[in-house]
Amino acid sequence: MVASTEAQPRRSNPIFREIASWSGSLRAGAFIMLVIVLAAIFAPLIAPFDPNEQDFNAILMPPGWPHLFGTDSLGRDIFSRVLYGARIDLVIGFFTTYVPMTYGVILGAYAGYRGGWFDTVLMRILDVAMAFPFLVLIIVILAILGPGVQNIYISVFILAWTMYARLARAEMMVERTKDYVTAVKILGFPQRRIIFRHGLPNVINSSIVFSASDFVLNILLVSGLSFLGLGIQPPEPEWGAMIAEGRDFIRQAWWMATMPGLAILATGVALALIGDGLAQRLGERHHTTV
């Protein structure tokens, strides 16, 4: 009788059930994001032209056929460049968000649980790092190290973990007084296990929600830096760099700056929707369990 239920696979696959429980904004955001990610992955298959191929017979062509998004001042196909740009921007956005998040949350959770000198030292470092405007500090570090992707990573890794450490610390300070933490303390578990196995999964929600909006901000940051000439160097098809190039032609060829701008907008909206949906969902789950 057990075999009969196993013979007919029902649609109660955990992935289906998970998606079925998502809110509208989470589904919409995830869908847009999925399209963008797929476009980035399959860019070589989708893109009708080489993103860096110049065609001087087709300079500043308006959107149409065969150039869906038009061409730029060097005759390059903007649609292809936007597709390839997604690869660069998403990868940079991903790493500049989730690498600092990883150690930021770990440091913050540890400080929040332990308190004492470790907490004090960490918080003073955070205060100093957060006292300066983020962008200004990044530009200072880039000015010292020189422009380029690698240095963007280094400067963001130095600074971006602070917010996550703050969030995780604050939540851990609440969490450590809860009974289940005391309960595992009484069971004589080692401190490391209590913090990372029992505390961490309970303090990570706010960081996950924040990471969605942080992702957008980091893409904007990289675009902004490239716009200023400190980030991705031409001819790489990065969205921000493309907008910077299009700025000079905004009167004759509005599409040059607008198309990559729309790509940034779509990514931003998708991530914002995901962040919103996650906040609701994780908040809700919190509500039902406590």
Add this chain to the structure above:
Amino acid sequence: MSEPLLAIEDLTVSFRTPRGPVLANNHLSLAVGQGETLGIVGESGSGKSVLCRAILRLLPSPPADITARAMRFGGRDLLKLKPAEMRAIRGQDIAMVFQNPMTSLNPVWPIGDQVSEGLRIHRGIGRAAARKAAVDILKRVGIPSAEVRVDDYPYQWSGGMMQRAVIAMAMTGQPKLLLADEPTTALDVTIQDQILSLLMELQRETGMAIILVSHDMSVISETCDRVAVMYAGSIVEMGEAATIFHAPKHPYTHALLRSIPHLDAREGRLATIGGQPPDLSRPEPGCPFAPRCPVASAECRALPIALKTLPNGQATACHFPERVADLDRRLAS
């Protein structure tokens, strides 16, 4: 009498606060024998939970200052143990069950994992063996179809079931002493009874001692061998449960017993104890109960209290235990 399992002598716990030190436990002494059940009663803020946490050394210092002449458990002084030795005691010899089962389990892990985690850490058993152990012990504490429910998450269980799981978790180390800090307060009355009988059953099987903290006199009277009554951080009366409930020798115990509502007494207001418990940050020289005591006299406000043993073995901190008997007569007239 042989060496008791836990012997606390002269324990004082105070908390440093901006308003000055707050005395939460004031020169407490008590002993718990092997397999004995000691009840601790008292109203909120009388220091019952602080006592439990002090025994397990769970109070962070600062702000807590803990001093005691000795706090011996199985011949070792708990206050002199190194952190690693204390961790071993916590996992194995002394366990604790809390008031609110809903918050005592980690919401993000399956219950079975949490119940058997102690075994995996302290005994180093493998995943499969731990799962089997979790099922066994969940069965033992009365979880139906434990084989299936072992993978459930805490939110899928009711409060009573969760408290059973918390008890199962505490029992995995086969403790010699179980601290039960108001284990039934958050549960409804029928479940309360089941949880208490479960604790008593487990005690009969394993021979562990239990310290049962409660503000519910009926819970204590049903389950405990001996009772300590706490007021304002001090033990004001201690002795055999039956004796204390029938012939209290401290006006506070008397007042507590009188304030239990009775179903047959429909008319009239509920009996209460007038006044407020004293401010623990400003200790008075005399008996802390004197301002609320109906039979207090001038000496009560001036002379410091100390627990003294009466001829029948009962111990009271009242300066004039003979006056307690007058209380009933006075109330009757």
